[in-house]
Every structure is written in C-alpha cells, then in structure tokens.
Amino acid sequence: MPYTKKIPLKVKLLTLFFLFLINPGLITHHLHAHDVGNLEQSSLAELVDSTSPSVVTIAIKGTRKVQQNPFFDDPFFERFFGQPQPPREREFGGGGSGVIVDGIQGYIITNHHVIEKAEEIKVFLKDGGEYLAELIGSDPGTDIAVLKIDLSRTISQMSLGDSSLLRVGDFALAIGAPFGLSQTVTSGIISALGRPQMSSDGYGDFIQTDAAINPGNSGGALVDLQGQLIGINSAIYTRSGGNIGIGFAIPVNTVKNIMHQIIEFGSVKRGLLGVIISDINKDIAEQLGLEVETGALIQEVSPNSAAEEAGLLVGDVITSVNGEETETSSDLRNAIGLKRSGESVEIMILRENKAMTLSATLGELVAQEPVKADELNSLLAGAELADFIPEGKIKPQGVVILSVLPNSNAANARLKKGDIIWAVGNNSIANLDDFVAIIKDKNILVLRV
Template sequence: MRTKFIAVLALTGLLTLGGSAQANIPFFSDKDETPTLAPMLEEVTPAVVNISVKGSREVRQRIPDMFRFFFGPNGPREQVQERPFRGLGSGVIIDAENGYVVTNNHVIDGASEILVTLKDGEQYDAEVIGTDANSDIALLKIKNGKDLTEIEIGRSADLRVGDFVVAIGNPFGLGQTVTSGIVSALGRSGLGIEEIENFIQTDAAINSGNSGGALVTLDGKLVGINTAILGPNGGNIGIGFAIPSDMMEALVQQLIEFGEVRRGVLGVRGNDLTPDIAKALNLDANQGAFIAEVVPDSAAAEAGLQSGDVITAVNGEKIRSFADLSARVKTLGVGKPFDITVLRDGDKRTFEVTLSADETAVEAEQLHPALQGATLAPSDGGGITITELEEGSMAARYGLRKDDVIVAVNRKPVNSVSELRSALDSAEGVVALNIRRGNSSLYLVLRGG
C-alpha cells in the first residue's frame, strides 16, 4: 500500500514542488504508515499566529439637505464620528529573534491595540513596524516574545500551477485551522482587490479571519500570505488569493530598513504582449510586457530600454503581463539595481536597471483648491492617479472619483506630480482635466484656481 501511495504521489506531482524533489517530506504516520501531513504541520503551525485588534475609526456621514438649515447657510455638510471596532486575523512569524510578524494591512489598519496569540495560547502585545496599504502588507513586532518559532520563507517564483499547498489561519475566529488545495493560477491581477496585484490563486479553503495567514508548500516553506477570496457573502467557493512570498519579502525588507516602502519608477508605458504584437514583431514569445514608450530621462531610458522591447523577466523571474511587471517594479526599492530581460529584434538581452525615486503622494489641495479632498500619486501607466478621495469633498463634488487618472491639463499631458503642478500653475482661468476612468476618457472643468 505504501509503495502504491508513493507512486500515486509521484505521478500527481505531490513529491515535486517547483521542479525539485522533496523526498524528505514525512507523508506517513510513524505508527501505522497512513498518509499524513501532520509531521510537517507540527513544525510549521507554531509560526502562524492569531491576531486580535481594537481601535476606533472615523466615520463620515452626509447631513441630509433638509436638516442643514439648523446650522445656517455655511453649516457642515457631513457629520464625523469616532466609532470603536474589533477585528480578528492571522499572521506569520518570519523572524523569531526579532519577533517579526507579517500580516495584511487591512487586519491591523486603524488599530490602537494589537494582541498576538501563539498556537500554545501564549499572548503578547505587538507594535507596528511599518505598513504598505497598496500591497496590503504590514510588519509587526511582538513585544517581549519568548520561545518563538519562525517559518522558512520559500521562493514563490518556483511555484507551478498544480503544486499542492496548505493554508493556515484563524477563520471566523475559530482558532488555528489548516486546509489544503493546489495552486490554481499564478500572477492574478486586475481584480480590484488591491492597488498592487500579483496574486497566487488557490482552491485551499480561505475564509474571513484567514487574512494574513500562511500559504505553505508540502515541505513547510512559506510561499504566500493569504489575503482575499472571491465568494458570495464572504464565503469560500474555492477561489482564494495570496500575496507571493517573493513580493512580501522584498516589501518587508524595506519596512524593516525604512519603516515604509520607498517605491521607484521604471518609466515605461505599454501593454500586454498579444499574439498580434508578437506576430508583427516576429517574436517567439506569447507572454510578456510590451513597451510602447520609454519616458525620457527615466530609469528605463538610462538603462537602455527602448520602445518595441518586450520585457520577459525581472531578476530571472518570468513576466507574464504588463500588470505583472508593474507589481514587480512597485515591490522593488529605490536605488537597488536589478536585471530586466527583454526580447529585441528576436534576441534576448539583459539590462541592469536602478529605479529612480517616485514622487510621494500629495494632497491635491496643495495644487488647486478645487482638488480639495483628493490624494494624488504618479501612475505607472502614465498620468496621475487619484489614490484617495474624501466623500463630499470639493474634488468629489466636481465629479472626480477614486482611481481616476489625470492624463492631461488643458490638453497638456502630465506624468508626474511636478508636471501636474506646473500645468495647473500655468493654466489661466478655467482648467480642463482629461480623465481616464476605466476604459473611458472624459473631461472635467475646474474653477477657482
């Protein structure tokens, strides 16, 4: 029976993860040789923790027009209240010596108290080292932790569709729970879950409370941080998403070093490599990021990238789409060189690139009074993105929406905050913003500069 079971495992790929043999995985019980993952989980699960949080959040509620007369003609348009909240989630200890725990930003966002509970029931307070809302990653530090267990971080780049994985977390506050499945897809993006998306998709059951938990291979290596699901009413239907460990590790290194993620700008615009583009350029490839334009004086221009190049890999890791490229670039820090592999005229070439500093997001009111309530940041696809928008603000009343991209001011293209500031300063009287909203393009007119 044991020999037959090993043969089945080998045929299904269970003994092979990312192309390397895992013959040392203990699949059988010491007692009766029944199939089990228990020995691996006994090593790994102490590194997965439950997280409970307390805090308060600002809630804005618009005051109905019929009641505003009580406050006079210049009365407030909305009511602001602080409301307490509690939340539950999961986390993974990646550094036992320093007590570092990785979780999702949305698990601890706004929390004033964070309590970490280990598998054995020990509880410790934790503090926030740094967060990155765009990728939904947060790094915590356990205070005065003792006898902590860390998990070994694996290479998510080595994953293949069909590899078996195990999800560990705290669904619905039940306590530590383990589920299993396979890697259903890689490089998932365009879901609208986070600003930066390059997810591992899995059918391992992930539910509310699993956020921040571990996705591990059968040899007990962390390859993802469980983040989100698609399902009716928050229930599991076998479509879960995890942030790849390679992406998480690069972000965490910056959070440890700087307390924040310092993103750089590559300086290219383009789209996915399509069969039509590949045929037109006579390229032997069907996946990659096609460069339509290289921004002058950008990191890409300085490295020697050209329009017409197709980016196929970053640091040796395959690039499947332009969204994949964008996610990888936004994960890498400023000032650290990395390799980009491209196809040019049918030949494969590699260039060393060092990202130039990104301009930090700014409050748009600093640029124009009518933009009050909007927060802006450069977009990798060109233009300036509205990353945040206050409900009922001046910008909202002018018709702007979150995730709108300002591509031009009075028909003058803008691709950086400084260019936007210059265009607004030079505009006289009425300002016409050319907005890209999804697949649509429209103009909004601002007054009061």
C-alpha cells in the same frame, strides 16, 4: 523456446481478491503507508502541531470620521436645541491572522488590509499570550504588513520556503482564525500559480488554492507538507462572502522581498524604470515587423528616467529582466515594481529584431500620501485624494480619488474610487497643490473627471 502459459485476467483478479481476504494488510499497507514528506497520509496532526504555534490571531481597533449633516455644524443648532453636537468619530474593530517569522525579534507578517487605519493592534498567540504590536510598515501594493511585538522569551517561528519550487497539485494547509473563531486548519492543493493581482495597482501574483480560506484567514499561513511557509493568505473569490474553493495567497518569495525592505527602511522603496509600455499580439507584431509576439513594447520613455539613462528607446521590446522572461507588460511591471530603488537590473531587449542587453539603475516610485478632502473643502468630504502619476511617468498629471466613504458628500456628488480629476471648471490642474489652491473656500465646485 520455453513454454509460457497466459493467465486469464479473470483468474488474476480472483487471486488478488483471495489474497486480500487472507491478509488485507498487504493492500492497505500500500494504500495508507505512503509517506508524504515525513508524515503518513492518514494524518497531518504532527505537521499542524509543529506549525500552528507560529500562526497568531490579530485584533484591531480604531476610529473613523462619520459624515454628518452640515446643519449640525451650525452653533445655532446647539443654542436652539440645547444639545451638544453628535460625535464626529465612530469606533471600529476588526482583525485577521498573522505569521511569526522571527521568534527572537518578534516580527510578524500579515496583510496590509488587516491592519489598515488601525490605532491599536493586539496579537494573540496560540498558547494564550497577548501582546500589543507595533506597525513597522506596510505595502498596499502587495498587501503585506510587518508587525513587531516585544518578547521576554523566544517563541515559535515559521520557517520560510521557496515559492518558485511550487507545482500545481502540491498539497497545502491554510492556518488562520476565520470568522473570529479560534485557530482553524484546512487542507487542499495548489490549484494554480501566477494568478494576476485583483487590483490594477497591485504588484506580484497569487498562488491559487482550494484549501478553505474565509474572512479572518487573511494574513494567515499557507504551508507545505514540510512545514514551511509558502504563502500568506490574502483573498478569496466569492459571491456569498464564504469559501467556494478559490482562495489566493501571496507567494513567500514576494513576502521575503517586501518584508526585508520594510524592516530595513520602514517602507517599500519600489523601483521605477520610467517607461510606458503595452502588450504585443500577432497583429501588432505584423504591423511593426516584429519577429516576436510576446514582450513589453515601449511606447514612451520619460525624460531623466532610469530607462533614458540606460539607453532604452521607443519601439524597443523588453523580453527579460535579470534573466526572467517578460511576456506581457504586467510581467515587466511586476519585475520592476518588486525590486528596490537603486538596484541595477539587466534588461534584454529587441531593437529592430536584434537582441541587446542594457543595464539600468532603477529610480524610486514615490508612494503617494493620501489627503483627506474634508480638510480641503467640505463639499468633498468623505474622499481621499493623491497626485495622479501614470504608470511609467515621473511627474503627476492630475489628482486621483483613492477612496470614497458611502453616503458622504463625495459619494453624493457621484465621485468614485479611481476617478482622475484633471480640471476644476476651466482651470486645468497638474497636481494636488494646484487642486487645493483652486478649491479653497469655494461654495460650488465643477470638477472635470
């Protein structure tokens, strides 16, 4: 047996120290020459140079109605004071960022909230080019909008990645124009995946990143180290209005789905299954004798819906859609809501603890067009209304308030966004048409919310 002498740890460390003094490059080479993609960790300049021309700055202009005292509407005011009535509209401006996804056709992705209610949209390229943009369509549910600019030449475009391949800890760059500044780049990592939407009526989930995202970054690019788009920056969690290291981006796979629908149809034709569902927990599973503690439990099936035609029943537990697990009711809502109406889906269910697979052709979730309450009755001025259709239902069951302007008549009446109006006085209402017929020309309104 050969003799081997153990070298003390102290001697080993001293040896490494002297080697470093003689040739520090032996260590620094291994520390700093590690490739990340095709780039060295010491600089991301080449990556920024290749991707940043595909990110644009967006500026918008528009007008909004200004709530004013009804006293000003009286012609006596003008006759007595000899002054014209104050203007009823006020100009507003804003902006954000966008990403060029087709440098030939001129298609640009941004957030819905960046261009919402804009009457004029301008796009500014990094090279100084300036264009008027056309809004092709937008989807409030996923906060995605598609713009188009007319091009006389081909411009840089961003290649689209695959957000299903992302892992927590992957490096990422956020590119945009925060606070009205020129294009800015920040770096960080993917902090979390599958974060839920911040609004109850949103679809899909978020990528969370600690790359600094600030106001003005909305609609900009979240890029991986291969130079591919992995998300559209959309929101931040903050109490001060600035970045605290918690930013959110819409996954690029969701962006691709919605973008193709908007380009093809001009809007999103969102799928509808027609069920009312709830989550399952341990207590519910025990009470119902279920052998699973995850899934979407069907509480109600709407008549003449895709679910009824597919043979789904109350008490069924939906466990997957097209092979993707649905552990919660939110998972099912996103799985169906991000698919196109008319699309067929394979639904795995448990019925009396026996697995079954059913096929359903999705109906269409009709987008509700908002109605300005000013046009219906001045007592409700400042509110926007629409039919209220509960999740999984086909017919409306009242009127929902979509928004309320501050200091408006509606705000003074203590109406709030999300309120559901189900009756006016003693008269029940089923939809917006019923509501309009009752409130027309009324001087006093008693709303049941």
